[in-house]
Amino acid sequence: MLLASALMLPTPVRADDTALGKEMESIDSAFKAFRRETDPAKGAKAAREGQEAVLKSLPLVPAMIAKMPAGEAKDKAIAAYRLQMGQLFVVFCEVESAFIAKDIPTVTKLVETVKGSKKKGHDDFIEDEE
Numbered sequence: 001m002l003l004a005s006a007l008m009l010p011t012p013v014r015a016d017d018t019a020l021g022k023e024m025e026s027i028d029s030a031f032k033a034f035r036r037e038t039d040p041a042k043g044a045k046a047a048r049e050g051q052e053a054v055l056k057s058l059p060l061v062p063a064m065i066a067k068m069p070a071g072e073a074k075d076k077a078i079a080a081y082r083l084q085m086g087q088l089f090v091v092f093c094e095v096e097s098a099f100i101a102k103d104i105p106t107v108t109k110l111v112e113t114v115k116g117s118k119k120k121g122h123d124d125f126i127e128d129e130e
């Protein structure tokens with residue numbers, strides 16, 4: 001069975017098999033923990049956990065970009081990836097501040113911003129399956 005799988009065509013890289021995929025799981029848990037939270041201390045803690053995972057994601061390179069041949073297009077893609085990750089970090093800091101200020105309406109707005117960042121990040125940096 002192992003031999004059979006070893007001989008099969010290369011299996012597509014599953015996102016959660018990569019170091020970045022693992023950090024994304026942490027980002028996902030942090031986001032789920034704060035998106036409906038109303039307790040300031042719990043929300044701020046989850047936002048900080050999200051920040052930590054974003055910092056660990058920042059130096060990593062998405063599988064889609066890693067496959068590209070060296071050159072300007074690859075440099076451009078890596079720079080765009082870091083820019084979006086940096087923006088996500090800023091949003092998670094804003095979420096933390098909003099919780100500390102007990103400003104739940106602002107948290108609710110920021111949750112929508114995070115959803116947009118996720119969609120854009122995934123549209124730009126994850127290859128369509130099939």
Ligand code: HEM
Pocket residue numbers: 015016018019020021024025027028031061062063064081082084085088114115117118120121122125126
């Ligand atoms: C809060 C926002 C985000 C959440 C909750 C999130 C969540 C996830 C999850 C759960 C995965 C695992 C793969 C899957 O099964 O879909 C994943 C993968 C991935 N995400 Fe995100 N994500 C977010 C934002 C972003 C952003 C902003 C970017 C890019 C700037 C990004 C880039 C990627 C990439 C490239 C992968 C595939 C892993 C790889 O290529 O190694 N994500 N994400």
